[in-house]
Amino acid sequence: MDKATIVYVRLVFLRIGEIDTLNEKYQAHASIESRWFVPADKFTYILSSDDQLRLRKDKSVLLDKYAECCWHPEIYIENSLGDLKEQIKYSAKLGKDVQMIQICEHRVIKGSFWEKLELQHFPSDVQDLSISVASMFYHDKVILIADPLRLSGVNREAFVDQQEWSLYEHVDTKQRFIKEFVFRTDDAVENNDDEIDDQQMKEVPSSEDRKRSILTVTCHAARQSQYFFWNGYCLILLITMVSFCTFGIPLQYAVNRLQVSCTLLLTSITFRWTVNRSLPTISYLTSLDRYGIAGIFNLVFHSLWHSTLSAIIWQTTPDYRVPKHSWIEFVDHSMFGVFVSVFIIYHLAMIIWLYCVPLKYRRRMKQKDVQYRILMQEKIRGNINRSLDSENSRPSTAAHISIEQL
Numbered sequence: 001m002d003k004a005t006i007v008y009v010r011l012v013f014l015r016i017g018e019i020d021t022l023n024e025k026y027q028a029h030a031s032i033e034s035r036w037f038v039p040a041d042k043f044t045y046i047l048s049s050d051d052q053l054r055l056r057k058d059k060s061v062l063l064d065k066y067a068e069c070c071w072h073p074e075i076y077i078e079n080s081l082g083d084l085k086e087q088i089k090y091s092a093k094l095g096k097d098v099q100m101i102q103i104c105e106h107r108v109i110k111g112s113f114w115e116k117l118e119l120q121h122f123p124s125d126v127q128d129l130s131i132s133v134a135s136m137f138y139h140d141k142v143i144l145i146a147d148p149l150r151l152s153g154v155n156r157e158a159f160v161d162q163q164e165w166s167l168y169e170h171v172d173t174k175q176r177f178i179k180e181f182v183f184r185t186d187d188a189v190e191n192n193d194d195e196i197d198d199q200q201m202k203e204v205p206s207s208e209d210r211k212r213s214i215l216t217v218t219c220h221a222a223r224q225s226q227y228f229f230w231n232g233y234c235l236i237l238l239i240t241m242v243s244f245c246t247f248g249i250p251l252q253y254a255v256n257r258l259q260v261s262c263t264l265l266l267t268s269i270t271f272r273w274t275v276n277r278s279l280p281t282i283s284y285l286t287s288l289d290r291y292g293i294a295g296i297f298n299l300v301f302h303s304l305w306h307s308t309l310s311a312i313i314w315q316t317t318p319d320y321r322v323p324k325h326s327w328i329e330f331v332d333h334s335m336f337g338v339f340v341s342v343f344i345i346y347h348l349a350m351i352i353w354l355y356c357v358p359l360k361y362r363r364r365m366k367q368k369d370v371q372y373r374i375l376m377q378e379k380i381r382g383n384i385n386r387s388l389d390s391e392n393s394r395p396s397t398a399a400h401i402s403i404e405q406l
Contacts, residue, residue: 004139004140004141004142004143005036005073005141005142005143006036006143006145007034007035007036007073007075007135007142007143007144007145008034008035008036008145008146008147008148008149008150009032009033009034009035009133009144009145009146009147009215009217010032010033010035010146010147010150010151010152011030011031011032011033011131011133011152011171011217012030012031012152012153012154012155013028013029013030013129013131013153013154013155013171013219014029014030014031014108014155014158015028015029015155015158015159015160016028016129016154016158016159016160016161016167016219016221017029017160017161018160018161019127019129019161019164019165019221021117021119021278021279021280022278022279022280023280024114024115024116024117024280025081025112025113025114025115026112026113026115026129027111027112027113027160028110028111028112028113028129028131029108029109029110029158030108030109030110030131031106031107031108031109032075032105032106032107032108032109032131032133033104033105033106033107033147033150034073034075034104034105034107034133034144035102035103035104035105035147036073036102036103037095037100037101037102037103038070038071038100038101038103039099039100039101040099040100040101041099043070043092043101043103044101046063046066046069046070047061047092051092055092055093055094055101056094058093058094059093060091060092060093060104061091061092061093062089062090062091063089063090063091063092063103066090066103067088067090070103072090072103072105073105073135073136073137073142073144074135074136074137075105075107075133075134075135076133076134076135076136077109077113077131077132077133077134078132078133078134078214079113079114079115079130079131079132080109080111080112080113080114081111081112081113081114082111082112083111084109084110084111085109085110085111086107086108086109086110087107087108088105088106088107088108089105089106090103090104090105090106091103091104091106092104109131113129113130113131115127115128115129115130117280119279119280119282119284119286120284120285120286120287121286121287121357121358121361122223122228122279122286122287122288123223123225123227123228123229123232123286123287123288124223124225124287124354124358124359124362125222125223125358126168126220126221126222126223126358126361126362126365127165127220127221127222127223128218128219128220129218129219129220129221130216130217130218130219131216131217132214132215132216132217133214133215133216133217134178134212134213134214134215135212135213136212137212138180138210138211138212139177139211139212139213142213143213144175144213144214144215145175145215146173146175146215146217149379150379151171151372151375151376151379152171152173152217153171153376154167154169154171154219156169161221163224164223164224165221165222165223165224166221166222166223166224167219167220167221168219168220168221168222168365168366168368168369169369169372169373170219170220170365170368170369170371170372171217171218171219171372172217172218172219172220173215173216173217173218174215174216174218175213175214175215175216176214176216177211177212177213177214178211178212178214179210179211180210180211180212220365222362222365228288232275232288232292233288233291235271236268236271236291236292236295237295239264239267239268239271239295239299240268240295240298240299240343242264243260243261243264243298243299243302244336244339244340244343245260246260246261246302246306247332247336250322251309251313251322251328251329251332252313252320252321252322254306254309254310254313255310257306257309257310258303258306258307258310261299261302261303261306262303264299265296265299265300265303268292268295268296268299269296271292272289272292272293272296275288275292276289287354287358291350294346298339298343301339302339305335305339309328309332312328313328316328
């Protein structure tokens with residue numbers, strides 16, 4: 001083929017299985033339809049008379065051994081893990097231009113897929129679950145684009161992890177190109193296979209132009225965060241609030257204040273490590289991590305203050321007793337007010353950030369769902385109108401076309 005063949009791809013997520021956050025992968029069952037056009041005079045020789053008659057009547061024809069004798073784009077899945085279970089079949093149908101035949105590859109896949117999970121907003125995160133469709137040919141031979149007439153989609157009813165995730169209705173598509181590099185071993189160079197190398201260099205573009213077309217189809221799932229709010233945020237909040245109770249212990253027992261604060265500090269650190277077991281090892285902090293570390297710093301500052309206060313009392317009082325309305329008591333009350341003020345301001349800022357960043361992204365996803373439903377309705381109405389127009393115009397066109405012209 002002299003120029004690149006445009007392949008229109010439509011992917012439907014038939015079933016989304018378990019989403020494994022710890023190992024950054026998920027299970028899925030999907031259907032992929034890849035369509036391209038070939039000249040009728042170069043294709044119909046492989047069809048029987050009955051199949052040609054079916055094409056003339058604008059019916060689809062099943063091609064049993066198409067991949068063995070004809071060109072196809074050699075589709076593969078870029079982000080699959082392990083061996084995929086695949087079922088592939090081909091069909092043909094007469095295109096709008098009667099001189100062209102539309103070939104469709106129907107591929108059903110099932111397996112595990114790798115996905116880089118973005119956990120900055122955990123547990124209020126929204127994850128992208130994508131399947132990247134690629135071709136073994138370079139972009140000068142095959143270009144993959146999203147099918148403009150048949151939208152990709154997702155079956156929300158067959159979602160396994162509904163207790164932990166909420167699946168959005170819309171699906172996004174993104175076209176991209178990846179660069180390749182020339183791989184040649186030293187043995188190949190020493191053998192000096194001139195004829196093979198010359199032929200390959202003529203067929204393969206330069207290393208700068210070696211690119212493959214990839215179409216990524218993505219659905220979106222929002223984590224059900226109630227569990228982590230009650231068992232994560234809430235427990236950290238309670239541990240932090242208990243630390244303020246130490247200011248109620250009389251000043252002559254300041255050492256006991258320090259003991260309680262250190263105990264709460266160790267409890268908070270242990271709880272943080274327990275929560276992190278459900279997350280992969282990542283190089284950045286999640287929102288729950290930041291909140292937990294802020295609680296730990298709060299306990300550390302309390303402990304530092306209580307140890308400083310204990311040293312002050314030891315140095316300034318003969319019997320370790322602090323009289324009422326003394327300057328030490330005033331300073332202690334002032335520090336309590338400072339800690340409470342910082343605590344309240346931090347939580348207000350945390351609530352505002354939660355509403356303006358993670359929850360705003362979820363609201364945007366819901367708006368895309370509404371736009372997707374409207375677009376689907378428009379596509380359905382458009383397909384109905386086109387089918388009615390084709391039924392009215394097809395008899396007059398088919399009357400002038402013979403089987404031999406196909």
